[in-house]
Amino acid sequence: MTSTTPPLLSVQGLHVAFPGRRGAADARAVDGVDLDIRRGEIVALVGESGCGKTTLARSLLGLVEPTGGRVTFDGSPLARSGRALKEYRRRAQLVLQDPSGSLNPRHTVYDIVAEGLRIHGHPGDERAAVAEALSRAGLRPPERFFLRYPHELSGGQRQRVVIAGALVLEPELLVADEPVASLDASVRGEILALLLRLRTDLGLAALVVTHDLGLAWNIADRVAVMYLGRIVETGPVEQVLTAPRHPYTQALLSVLPEAPGTPVVLTGEPPDPSFIPSGCRFHVRCQVLAGGAAERAGVADACRHEDPAVLSGGDRAQVACHWARARTEEPAAGTGDGATVRPG
Ligand SMILES: Nc1ncnc2c1ncn2[C@@H]1O[C@H](COP(=O)(O)OP(=O)(O)O)[C@@H](O)[C@H]1O
Ligand code: SF4
Numbered sequence: 001m002t003s004t005t006p007p008l009l010s011v012q013g014l015h016v017a018f019p020g021r022r023g024a025a026d027a028r029a030v031d032g033v034d035l036d037i038r039r040g041e042i043v044a045l046v047g048e049s050g051c052g053k054t055t056l057a058r059s060l061l062g063l064v065e066p067t068g069g070r071v072t073f074d075g076s077p078l079a080r081s082g083r084a085l086k087e088y089r090r091r092a093q094l095v096l097q098d099p100s101g102s103l104n105p106r107h108t109v110y111d112i113v114a115e116g117l118r119i120h121g122h123p124g125d126e127r128a129a130v131a132e133a134l135s136r137a138g139l140r141p142p143e144r145f146f147l148r149y150p151h152e153l154s155g156g157q158r159q160r161v162v163i164a165g166a167l168v169l170e171p172e173l174l175v176a177d178e179p180v181a182s183l184d185a186s187v188r189g190e191i192l193a194l195l196l197r198l199r200t201d202l203g204l205a206a207l208v209v210t211h212d213l214g215l216a217w218n219i220a221d222r223v224a225v226m227y228l229g230r231i232v233e234t235g236p237v238e239q240v241l242t243a244p245r246h247p248y249t250q251a252l253l254s255v256l257p258e259a260p261g262t263p264v265v266l267t268g269e270p271p272d273p274s275f276i277p278s279g280c281r282f283h284v285r286c287q288v289l290a291g292g293a294a295e296r297a298g299v300a301d302a303c304r305h306e307d308p309a310v311l312s313g314g315d316r317a318q319v320a321c322h323w324a325r326a327r328t329e330e331p332a333a334g335t336g337d338g339a340t341v342r343p344g
Protein backbone atom coordinates (compact mmCIF):
# COMPACT_ATOMS: atom_id res chain seq x y z
CA MET A 1 0.00 0.00 0.00
CA THR A 2 1.35 3.43 -0.82
CA SER A 3 0.56 6.71 0.88
CA THR A 4 -1.26 7.85 -2.26
CA THR A 5 -4.03 5.26 -1.77
CA PRO A 6 -6.81 6.92 0.26
CA PRO A 7 -7.01 5.40 3.73
CA LEU A 8 -9.79 2.96 4.57
CA LEU A 9 -10.24 4.59 7.96
CA SER A 10 -9.20 8.12 8.77
CA VAL A 11 -9.41 9.87 12.12
CA GLN A 12 -8.86 13.60 12.46
CA GLY A 13 -8.58 15.60 15.66
CA LEU A 14 -10.48 13.01 17.68
CA HIS A 15 -11.41 13.82 21.27
CA VAL A 16 -13.30 11.71 23.78
CA ALA A 17 -13.85 13.21 27.24
CA PHE A 18 -15.79 11.60 30.07
CA PRO A 19 -17.44 13.87 32.63
CA GLY A 20 -15.40 14.13 35.83
CA ARG A 21 -16.83 12.66 39.00
CA ARG A 22 -17.82 14.94 41.90
CA GLY A 23 -16.56 18.19 40.46
CA ALA A 24 -13.31 16.70 39.12
CA ALA A 25 -12.08 17.78 35.69
CA ASP A 26 -13.27 15.79 32.67
CA ALA A 27 -11.20 12.73 31.82
CA ARG A 28 -9.75 13.50 28.38
CA ALA A 29 -9.20 9.84 27.47
CA VAL A 30 -8.60 10.64 23.78
CA ASP A 31 -7.15 14.10 23.42
CA GLY A 32 -6.50 15.01 19.80
CA VAL A 33 -5.69 11.96 17.68
CA ASP A 34 -5.08 11.75 13.95
CA LEU A 35 -4.72 8.23 12.58
CA ASP A 36 -5.10 6.53 9.19
CA ILE A 37 -5.44 2.84 8.43
CA ARG A 38 -5.02 1.69 4.86
CA ARG A 39 -6.63 -1.32 3.22
CA GLY A 40 -4.75 -4.48 4.07
CA GLU A 41 -2.61 -2.71 6.65
CA ILE A 42 -2.09 -3.82 10.24
CA VAL A 43 -1.55 -0.97 12.66
CA ALA A 44 -0.63 -1.67 16.28
CA LEU A 45 -1.82 0.83 18.87
CA VAL A 46 0.45 0.50 21.89
CA GLY A 47 0.81 2.18 25.26
CA GLU A 48 0.46 1.55 28.98
CA SER A 49 -2.82 0.63 30.53
CA GLY A 50 -5.07 3.68 30.96
CA CYS A 51 -3.58 5.69 28.09
CA GLY A 52 -6.83 5.64 26.09
CA LYS A 53 -6.39 2.76 23.64
CA THR A 54 -9.74 1.08 24.27
CA THR A 55 -11.61 4.39 24.24
CA LEU A 56 -10.01 5.28 20.90
CA ALA A 57 -10.78 1.82 19.46
CA ARG A 58 -14.41 1.97 20.57
CA SER A 59 -14.90 5.48 19.24
CA LEU A 60 -13.67 4.31 15.82
CA LEU A 61 -16.54 1.82 15.76
CA GLY A 62 -19.18 4.28 16.88
CA LEU A 63 -19.46 2.59 20.29
CA VAL A 64 -18.32 5.70 22.15
CA GLU A 65 -19.45 9.14 21.07
CA PRO A 66 -16.47 11.43 20.38
CA THR A 67 -16.62 14.90 21.89
CA GLY A 68 -14.72 16.31 18.93
CA GLY A 69 -13.08 15.51 15.62
CA ARG A 70 -14.16 13.20 12.85
CA VAL A 71 -13.88 9.63 11.67
CA THR A 72 -14.23 8.74 7.99
CA PHE A 73 -14.49 5.23 6.59
CA ASP A 74 -13.99 4.58 2.90
CA GLY A 75 -14.35 8.31 2.27
CA SER A 76 -17.62 8.88 4.17
CA PRO A 77 -18.09 10.36 7.65
CA LEU A 78 -19.07 7.78 10.23
CA ALA A 79 -22.84 7.60 10.59
CA ARG A 80 -24.12 8.04 14.13
CA SER A 81 -27.40 6.17 13.68
CA GLY A 82 -29.69 4.31 11.32
CA ARG A 83 -28.94 2.01 8.43
CA ALA A 84 -25.60 3.59 7.57
CA LEU A 85 -24.29 2.91 11.09
CA LYS A 86 -25.57 -0.67 10.89
CA GLU A 87 -23.81 -1.18 7.57
CA TYR A 88 -20.61 0.31 9.01
CA ARG A 89 -20.85 -2.13 11.92
CA ARG A 90 -20.82 -4.94 9.39
CA ARG A 91 -17.79 -3.60 7.52
CA ALA A 92 -15.76 -2.81 10.65
CA GLN A 93 -15.75 -5.49 13.32
CA LEU A 94 -14.62 -5.36 16.92
CA VAL A 95 -12.76 -8.44 18.13
CA LEU A 96 -12.67 -8.62 21.93
CA GLN A 97 -10.67 -11.03 23.98
CA ASP A 98 -12.87 -13.89 25.03
CA PRO A 99 -12.29 -13.69 28.82
CA SER A 100 -13.96 -10.30 28.75
CA GLY A 101 -17.18 -12.31 28.32
CA SER A 102 -17.72 -11.78 24.62
CA LEU A 103 -18.97 -15.37 24.15
CA ASN A 104 -22.38 -16.26 25.56
CA PRO A 105 -21.83 -19.48 27.56
CA ARG A 106 -25.37 -20.72 26.83
CA HIS A 107 -25.08 -20.47 23.05
CA THR A 108 -23.51 -23.04 20.76
CA VAL A 109 -20.60 -22.07 18.54
CA TYR A 110 -22.98 -22.17 15.56
CA ASP A 111 -25.39 -19.69 17.14
CA ILE A 112 -22.58 -17.42 18.30
CA VAL A 113 -21.13 -17.18 14.80
CA ALA A 114 -24.55 -16.94 13.12
CA GLU A 115 -25.71 -14.12 15.41
CA GLY A 116 -24.19 -11.34 13.30
CA LEU A 117 -25.75 -12.78 10.13
CA ARG A 118 -29.16 -12.76 11.80
CA ILE A 119 -28.76 -9.20 13.08
CA HIS A 120 -27.77 -8.03 9.63
CA GLY A 121 -30.45 -10.08 7.81
CA HIS A 122 -27.94 -12.06 5.76
CA PRO A 123 -29.73 -13.23 2.60
CA GLY A 124 -27.58 -16.26 1.69
CA ASP A 125 -26.98 -19.75 3.05
CA GLU A 126 -26.42 -19.29 6.79
CA ARG A 127 -24.95 -22.73 7.39
CA ALA A 128 -22.42 -22.33 4.59
CA ALA A 129 -21.42 -18.87 5.82
CA VAL A 130 -20.90 -20.10 9.41
CA ALA A 131 -18.86 -23.07 8.17
CA GLU A 132 -16.72 -20.81 6.00
CA ALA A 133 -16.05 -18.36 8.85
CA LEU A 134 -15.10 -21.13 11.29
CA SER A 135 -12.86 -22.65 8.69
CA ARG A 136 -11.15 -19.32 7.97
CA ALA A 137 -10.63 -18.90 11.70
CA GLY A 138 -8.86 -22.27 11.71
CA LEU A 139 -11.61 -24.39 13.31
CA ARG A 140 -11.70 -27.35 10.94
CA PRO A 141 -13.69 -29.27 10.04
CA PRO A 142 -16.19 -26.57 11.00
CA GLU A 143 -19.15 -28.95 11.47
CA ARG A 144 -17.33 -30.53 14.39
CA PHE A 145 -17.64 -27.25 16.28
CA PHE A 146 -21.25 -26.31 15.43
CA LEU A 147 -22.85 -27.83 18.53
CA ARG A 148 -20.09 -27.24 21.03
CA TYR A 149 -20.36 -24.72 23.86
CA PRO A 150 -17.64 -22.21 24.77
CA HIS A 151 -16.72 -24.06 27.99
CA GLU A 152 -15.91 -27.18 25.95
CA LEU A 153 -13.21 -25.34 23.99
CA SER A 154 -9.65 -24.29 24.78
CA GLY A 155 -8.75 -20.61 25.22
CA GLY A 156 -7.25 -20.46 21.74
CA GLN A 157 -10.32 -22.11 20.19
CA ARG A 158 -12.62 -19.66 21.97
CA GLN A 159 -10.60 -16.76 20.60
CA ARG A 160 -10.97 -18.32 17.13
CA VAL A 161 -14.75 -18.44 17.62
CA VAL A 162 -14.69 -14.72 18.48
CA ILE A 163 -12.74 -14.08 15.27
CA ALA A 164 -15.12 -16.30 13.23
CA GLY A 165 -18.05 -14.24 14.57
CA ALA A 166 -16.38 -11.15 13.11
CA LEU A 167 -15.33 -12.78 9.82
CA VAL A 168 -18.77 -14.15 9.02
CA LEU A 169 -19.89 -10.62 8.08
CA GLU A 170 -17.04 -10.24 5.58
CA PRO A 171 -15.67 -7.06 7.14
CA GLU A 172 -12.94 -4.86 5.69
CA LEU A 173 -11.52 -3.77 9.05
CA LEU A 174 -10.96 -5.61 12.30
CA VAL A 175 -10.39 -3.68 15.49
CA ALA A 176 -8.89 -6.17 17.93
CA ASP A 177 -8.59 -4.99 21.54
CA GLU A 178 -5.86 -6.97 23.31
CA PRO A 179 -6.77 -10.07 21.26
CA VAL A 180 -4.22 -12.41 22.85
CA ALA A 181 -3.53 -10.80 26.23
CA SER A 182 -4.82 -13.74 28.25
CA LEU A 183 -3.57 -16.61 26.08
CA ASP A 184 -0.49 -18.81 26.61
CA ALA A 185 2.56 -17.85 24.58
CA SER A 186 2.21 -20.76 22.11
CA VAL A 187 -1.48 -20.10 21.44
CA ARG A 188 -0.77 -16.39 21.18
CA GLY A 189 1.58 -17.06 18.25
CA GLU A 190 -1.10 -19.13 16.51
CA ILE A 191 -3.73 -16.39 16.83
CA LEU A 192 -1.29 -13.77 15.55
CA ALA A 193 -0.43 -16.00 12.60
CA LEU A 194 -4.15 -16.29 11.92
CA LEU A 195 -4.57 -12.49 11.87
CA LEU A 196 -1.66 -12.19 9.45
CA ARG A 197 -3.14 -14.86 7.21
CA LEU A 198 -6.49 -13.05 7.12
CA ARG A 199 -4.73 -9.95 5.92
CA THR A 200 -2.99 -11.91 3.15
CA ASP A 201 -6.01 -14.00 2.13
CA LEU A 202 -8.80 -11.47 2.54
CA GLY A 203 -6.96 -8.13 2.37
CA LEU A 204 -8.32 -7.27 5.80
CA ALA A 205 -7.04 -4.17 7.55
CA ALA A 206 -6.64 -4.31 11.30
CA LEU A 207 -6.06 -2.06 14.26
CA VAL A 208 -4.53 -4.25 16.94
CA VAL A 209 -4.63 -2.67 20.38
CA THR A 210 -2.00 -3.97 22.75
CA HIS A 211 0.10 -2.97 25.74
CA ASP A 212 2.69 -5.50 24.48
CA LEU A 213 5.34 -4.06 22.15
CA GLY A 214 6.67 -7.53 21.37
CA LEU A 215 3.28 -8.39 19.90
CA ALA A 216 3.26 -5.21 17.83
CA TRP A 217 6.65 -6.20 16.48
CA ASN A 218 5.38 -9.59 15.32
CA ILE A 219 2.24 -8.50 13.60
CA ALA A 220 2.11 -4.86 12.57
CA ASP A 221 3.20 -2.89 9.53
CA ARG A 222 2.93 0.32 11.44
CA VAL A 223 2.83 1.25 15.09
CA ALA A 224 1.21 4.17 16.89
CA VAL A 225 2.41 4.79 20.45
CA MET A 226 -0.20 6.41 22.68
CA TYR A 227 0.40 8.35 25.87
CA LEU A 228 -2.32 10.12 27.85
CA GLY A 229 -4.76 10.38 24.97
CA ARG A 230 -2.29 11.32 22.22
CA ILE A 231 -0.26 9.49 19.63
CA VAL A 232 3.28 10.52 20.59
CA GLU A 233 5.20 8.49 18.00
CA THR A 234 4.18 6.66 14.86
CA GLY A 235 5.84 5.06 11.86
CA PRO A 236 6.79 1.76 10.22
CA VAL A 237 7.19 -0.89 12.89
CA GLU A 238 10.88 -1.67 12.20
CA GLN A 239 11.76 1.98 12.35
CA VAL A 240 9.88 2.85 15.54
CA LEU A 241 10.85 -0.29 17.42
CA THR A 242 14.51 -0.44 16.38
CA ALA A 243 15.20 3.30 16.55
CA PRO A 244 12.56 4.78 18.87
CA ARG A 245 12.75 8.57 19.07
CA HIS A 246 10.24 9.48 21.76
CA PRO A 247 11.52 9.03 25.33
CA TYR A 248 8.26 7.25 26.19
CA THR A 249 8.71 4.71 23.38
CA GLN A 250 12.33 4.30 24.45
CA ALA A 251 11.22 3.60 28.02
CA LEU A 252 8.56 1.08 26.96
CA LEU A 253 11.08 -0.78 24.80
CA SER A 254 13.81 -0.73 27.44
CA VAL A 255 11.78 -2.94 29.78
CA LEU A 256 11.26 -5.76 27.26
CA PRO A 257 13.15 -8.88 28.40
CA GLU A 258 15.28 -8.97 25.23
CA ALA A 259 16.17 -5.25 25.36
CA PRO A 260 19.85 -4.37 25.72
CA GLY A 261 21.00 -1.90 28.38
CA THR A 262 19.41 -0.76 31.60
CA PRO A 263 15.61 -0.55 31.77
CA VAL A 264 14.27 2.99 32.10
CA VAL A 265 12.13 3.26 35.20
CA LEU A 266 9.55 5.98 34.66
CA THR A 267 9.12 8.21 37.66
CA GLY A 268 6.16 10.37 38.66
CA GLU A 269 2.47 9.66 38.95
CA PRO A 270 0.80 7.15 36.63
CA PRO A 271 -1.03 8.98 33.86
CA ASP A 272 -4.44 10.40 34.75
CA PRO A 273 -6.53 11.86 31.91
CA SER A 274 -8.27 14.24 34.35
CA PHE A 275 -4.94 15.97 35.04
CA ILE A 276 -3.01 16.21 31.79
CA PRO A 277 0.20 18.15 32.47
CA SER A 278 0.73 21.37 30.53
CA GLY A 279 3.60 21.62 28.08
CA CYS A 280 4.63 18.17 26.89
CA ARG A 281 2.17 15.84 28.65
CA PHE A 282 5.00 13.38 29.35
CA HIS A 283 7.34 15.97 30.90
CA VAL A 284 6.63 15.06 34.53
CA ARG A 285 7.89 11.52 33.88
CA CYS A 286 10.39 12.08 31.11
CA GLN A 287 13.83 10.55 31.70
CA VAL A 288 15.39 12.77 29.03
CA LEU A 289 14.19 15.95 30.74
CA ALA A 290 15.08 14.63 34.22
CA GLY A 291 18.55 13.54 33.07
CA GLY A 292 19.42 16.97 31.64
CA ALA A 293 19.60 16.02 27.94
CA ALA A 294 16.64 18.24 27.06
CA GLU A 295 18.35 21.15 28.86
CA ARG A 296 21.57 20.57 26.91
CA ALA A 297 19.59 20.51 23.66
CA GLY A 298 18.03 23.85 24.62
CA VAL A 299 14.45 22.53 24.70
CA ALA A 300 13.77 22.11 28.44
CA ASP A 301 11.65 25.25 28.52
CA ALA A 302 9.59 24.03 25.58
CA CYS A 303 9.20 20.63 27.29
CA ARG A 304 7.60 22.32 30.31
CA HIS A 305 5.48 24.91 28.52
CA GLU A 306 4.77 23.99 24.90
CA ASP A 307 2.50 21.15 23.90
CA PRO A 308 4.25 19.35 21.01
CA ALA A 309 2.11 19.54 17.88
CA VAL A 310 -0.40 16.80 17.15
CA LEU A 311 0.96 14.23 14.69
CA SER A 312 -0.84 13.98 11.38
CA GLY A 313 -2.23 10.72 10.04
CA GLY A 314 -0.50 9.05 7.13
CA ASP A 315 2.16 6.39 7.28
CA ARG A 316 5.37 8.39 7.73
CA ALA A 317 7.46 8.25 10.88
CA GLN A 318 6.65 11.17 13.18
CA VAL A 319 7.35 12.08 16.77
CA ALA A 320 5.74 14.54 19.19
CA CYS A 321 8.82 15.51 21.22
CA HIS A 322 10.77 18.78 21.22
CA TRP A 323 14.05 17.01 22.01
CA ALA A 324 13.70 14.30 19.35
CA ARG A 325 12.77 16.90 16.74
CA ALA A 326 15.67 19.17 17.74
CA ARG A 327 18.08 16.27 17.29
CA THR A 328 17.03 15.79 13.69
CA GLU A 329 16.53 19.51 13.12
CA GLU A 330 12.87 19.18 12.32
CA PRO A 331 10.94 22.38 13.06
CA ALA A 332 10.21 22.25 16.80
CA ALA A 333 6.57 23.20 16.36
CA GLY A 334 4.78 23.58 19.67
CA THR A 335 1.33 24.73 18.71
CA GLY A 336 -0.29 21.83 20.53
CA ASP A 337 -3.81 20.64 20.22
CA GLY A 338 -5.53 20.83 16.87
CA ALA A 339 -2.49 21.89 14.89
CA THR A 340 -1.07 19.33 12.55
CA VAL A 341 2.57 19.04 11.63
CA ARG A 342 3.44 17.37 8.38
CA PRO A 343 7.14 16.67 8.65
CA GLY A 344 9.51 16.36 5.73
N1 LIG B 1 -16.77 5.35 30.72
C1 LIG B 1 -15.77 5.99 31.31
N2 LIG B 1 -15.99 6.97 32.21
C2 LIG B 1 -14.97 7.63 32.80
N3 LIG B 1 -13.66 7.41 32.54
C3 LIG B 1 -13.38 6.44 31.64
C4 LIG B 1 -14.40 5.68 30.99
N4 LIG B 1 -13.80 4.79 30.14
C5 LIG B 1 -12.47 4.98 30.28
N5 LIG B 1 -12.22 5.97 31.18
C6 LIG B 1 -10.90 6.47 31.57
O1 LIG B 1 -10.20 6.82 30.40
C7 LIG B 1 -8.83 6.45 30.50
C8 LIG B 1 -8.44 5.57 29.33
O2 LIG B 1 -9.05 4.32 29.48
P1 LIG B 1 -8.93 3.18 28.37
O3 LIG B 1 -9.36 3.76 27.08
O4 LIG B 1 -9.65 2.00 28.87
O5 LIG B 1 -7.36 2.94 28.35
P2 LIG B 1 -6.52 1.65 27.88
O6 LIG B 1 -7.38 0.82 26.99
O7 LIG B 1 -5.33 2.23 27.20
O8 LIG B 1 -6.14 0.93 29.13
C9 LIG B 1 -8.65 5.79 31.86
O9 LIG B 1 -8.15 6.74 32.76
C10 LIG B 1 -10.06 5.38 32.22
O10 LIG B 1 -10.22 5.39 33.61
S1 SF4 C 1 9.14 16.97 24.67
FE1 SF4 C 1 10.64 17.06 26.33
S2 SF4 C 1 9.53 16.26 28.10
FE2 SF4 C 1 8.38 15.66 26.28
S3 SF4 C 1 9.11 13.64 25.78
FE3 SF4 C 1 10.33 15.07 24.60
S4 SF4 C 1 12.14 15.47 25.87
FE4 SF4 C 1 10.61 14.53 27.19
Ligand SMILES: [Mg+2]
Residues within 6 Å of the ligand: 053, 054, 055
Ligand atom coordinates in the same frame (compact mmCIF):
# COMPACT_ATOMS: atom_id res chain seq x y z
MG1 LIG D 1 -7.87 -1.22 27.12
